[in-house]
Amino acid sequence: MPAYQKACQHKVLQLEPSAFAELAGYERPDSRKRLAATTKSGRASANREEKSVETAATAISKSFPGPLVLPHDDLNYEPNWPPQSLRSWLHEKERNKPTSKRKTLYVAGVPQITPVMAFMDEWTRPKIEPAPGKDKDESSEIEDLMSPDTENFVNYFGAFYHGMPVKQFPRQLKWVRWKGEGKASSKASSIPKYVGLGVGDKTTRIRARPSPDGLFKGQLNLDDILDAAIDMLPDDAYSIILIVDHDIHEGEEDDFCCGRAYGGSRICVVQTARYHPILDKREKIDLGHMWPASHCKDYIDGLCAVEDVEPEPATKVQIQASQSGPIRAAISAASDIPAPSTTEDMRALWFARLARTAVHELGHCMGMDHCVYYACNMQGTAGMAEDGRQPPYLCPVCLGKISYAVACELQHGNEEDRKKYVRDRYVAIVEFCERWKMNSLFAGYRAWALERLQEIN
Ligand SMILES: [Zn+2]
Numbered sequence: 001m002p003a004y005q006k007a008c009q010h011k012v013l014q015l016e017p018s019a020f021a022e023l024a025g026y027e028r029p030d031s032r033k034r035l036a037a038t039t040k041s042g043r044a045s046a047n048r049e050e051k052s053v054e055t056a057a058t059a060i061s062k063s064f065p066g067p068l069v070l071p072h073d074d075l076n077y078e079p080n081w082p083p084q085s086l087r088s089w090l091h092e093k094e095r096n097k098p099t100s101k102r103k104t105l106y107v108a109g110v111p112q113i114t115p116v117m118a119f120m121d122e123w124t125r126p127k128i129e130p131a132p133g134k135d136k137d138e139s140s141e142i143e144d145l146m147s148p149d150t151e152n153f154v155n156y157f158g159a160f161y162h163g164m165p166v167k168q169f170p171r172q173l174k175w176v177r178w179k180g181e182g183k184a185s186s187k188a189s190s191i192p193k194y195v196g197l198g199v200g201d202k203t204t205r206i207r208a209r210p211s212p213d214g215l216f217k218g219q220l221n222l223d224d225i226l227d228a229a230i231d232m233l234p235d236d237a238y239s240i241i242l243i244v245d246h247d248i249h250e251g252e253e254d255d256f257c258c259g260r261a262y263g264g265s266r267i268c269v270v271q272t273a274r275y276h277p278i279l280d281k282r283e284k285i286d287l288g289h290m291w292p293a294s295h296c297k298d299y300i301d302g303l304c305a306v307e308d309v310e311p312e313p314a315t316k317v318q319i320q321a322s323q324s325g326p327i328r329a330a331i332s333a334a335s336d337i338p339a340p341s342t343t344e345d346m347r348a349l350w351f352a353r354l355a356r357t358a359v360h361e362l363g364h365c366m367g368m369d370h371c372v373y374y375a376c377n378m379q380g381t382a383g384m385a386e387d388g389r390q391p392p393y394l395c396p397v398c399l400g401k402i403s404y405a406v407a408c409e410l411q412h413g414n415e416e417d418r419k420k421y422v423r424d425r426y427v428a429i430v431e432f433c434e435r436w437k438m439n440s441l442f443a444g445y446r447a448w449a450l451e452r453l454q455e456i457n
């Protein structure tokens with residue numbers, strides 16, 4: 001890690017959208033609208049004075065800052081994405097309510113590569129040259145990292161979607177030969193046109209091709225994998241997530257896709273390949289400024305300068321708000337974690353990223369749309385660098401949806417039960433993160449959740 005990154009103290013925090021946001025055409029819902037978005041009626045009580053709404057909004061930004069909206073972020077490309085309030089989520093026709101008969105989240109672990117398909121193993125590893133100065137042996141240890149264990153996902157979902165049962169899908173998925181395999185798409189690539197995804201005695205045809213950017217030898221068609229997922233859906237499933245080690249793409253034009261959900265159909269897929277820590281250099285990921293340190297004003301100013309946005313000096317309010325609160329606590333905790341160096345650290349980093357994406361896709365299965373109110377786990381993302389800057393937590397609007405779905409719809413509780421649910425869920429998240437505190441994302445999340453708990457108690 002370059003010395004200047006280590007030296008950055010993240011002194012002033014960026015808790016509002018960046019100075020670039022305006023240029024991008026993003027207009028954040030104001031504080032009254034944000035408040036109203038958390039209520040079932042969709043209204044903020046009219047007799048609350050403007051000043052008290054503003055004061056509350058400033059206070060809450062120390063826990064829940066605004067989306068950063070940096071150049072090439074999702075909100076740069078989609079600045080007018082429609083907000084989904086709690087009220088609009090409640091009335092969403094496509095949304096599946098969890099019921100006592102359909103409440104289980106299933107996790108299907110990575111399909112096993114059967115011996116006849118041994119060539120598919122190579123497809124999971126990116127084709128990159130070892131870094132200059134490092135010989136092949138040094139980097140191959142990272143290259144050969146095993147993708148995270150399914151059990152880790154099961155445990156994380158259990159905390160994040162506290163109250164919903166989570167189970168590993170009982171059957172082992174397998175990559176098998178597709179009978180009418182078809183000619184290889186081109187001789188040089190020797191990629192079969194189709195491979196088979198086997199579940200029990202059923203096999204689904206999956207289209208294959210080389211990845212257009214040349215990073216992976218073989219890439220699989222996401223829609224075909226989703227077809228297999230629909231067929232697998234157990235009767236008691238609220239939803240199912242498939243984890244694949246191969247690079248995937250959606251449609252002919254698409255280069256690649258990291259994960260995708262068809263929420264109404266209760267299915268989603270996440271790939272591990274593009275999240276491999278070995279790709280960080282290529283993606284220009286600044287490990288010292290991933291969440292929570294992504295809210296460092298100096299870092300944000302640097303990224304906005306690329307678009308000729310002059311940095312504004314820190315205001316008194318900004319300096320004041322940077323001293324304490326959950327985001328500050330998260331940064332302090334994450335800063336204590338040394339940069340990942342061992343293979344164990346690398347695997348934890350890989351898992352942390354995937355865990356964040358996986359709960360996002362499952363969030364779509366819960367009927368949640370991309371969030372435009374706050375920095376939030378449900379924000380849309382336009383690339384790996386942005387992915388690393390986004391938080392693992394749900395903002396007040398999105399948390400309102402999950403707490404309502406679980407505490408009220410599934411458990412038939414009232415508003416008091418819903419408040420208790422929010423506390424219990426944070427406790428479950430703290431317990432989970434406790435076991436993963438060697439990783440800066442989880443260490444930060446733990447510190448953040450502990451502060452939140454104190455605030456709401
Ligand atoms: Zn999404």
Ligand SMILES: [Zn+2]
Nearest residue numbers: 371376395398
């Ligand atoms: Zn949100």
